[in-house]
Amino acid sequence: MQFEQRGSRILLEENGRYSEVSPLPGWNRESLDDALAQLKAIQNGYKGPLYPSVAFGLYGLTAPHISCVPYALFLSGTPDEVLQAAVALHGTHVAKLKVGHWDLPTTLSVIRSIPLKLRLDFNLRWTPNNVFELCSHLSPDQIEFLEDPGCTVPGFAHASDSTNVWKPTVRGLPSQGASIILSSAMESSIGLHNIAALTLSHHIPPHILGIGTLTHTPDDLVQNPATYKDGHIHFPTEWKIC
DSSP: OEEEEETTEEEEEETTEEEEEOOOTTTOSSOHHHHHHHHHHHHTTOOOOOOHHHHHHHHHTTOOOOOEEEEEEEEOSSHHHHHHHHTSSOOOSEEEEEOTTSOHHHHHHHHHHOOSEEEEEOTTOSOHHHHHHHHTTSOGGGEEEEESOSSOOTTSOEEOTTTTEEOHHHHOOOOTTOOOEEBOSSOOHHHHHHHHHHHHHTOOOOOOEEEEOGGGOOOOSBSSOOEEETTEEEOOSSOOBO
């Protein structure tokens, strides 16, 4: 195995296969320097335990190829940026909307303008009263689930980063057959492919993956990035590294 740092990412290569280690600041317990030190230790015979981002990166070197999977669009930014992205030609009918940093009137206005089923991510930043007030104006049919709302709202499905929303870079590899929602931690195209590959290698039940993040990832590692079309993210058979 060989590796080199590429900005905020570590590119791994072994026998013509590529992967990445990209700890997400504020989410991973390990830093990029920690991950680099552990990869060097692995070259010298270290067997573990492994940091989650390193474990996922090593998995990627042997992950099965997958050509495409359904995905949920990732919507974050200003209301204008979110609305512009929501109506782009992406083909999906599901989107994750980050609302933790918005107030209630703004959130409600944006939701009413988005023609997609939404995963609303509060990041535990709203008060229960505001969550209940927002949901009182929404139909459960509009919302796939509330993610980390900090309370339970009757009639709405719920999800959480601490339970069933699974970021492999942050949490490591899931167990076989786990009923989870695979999600991105802002990986490059290579990392997104390896998240998708878990559906095959780990027999994860079919679902719409939360990996529609590439428009928020300017530092991709490849010249031929993954593409979004007809509600699916499509991956090339071989990577052309930048």
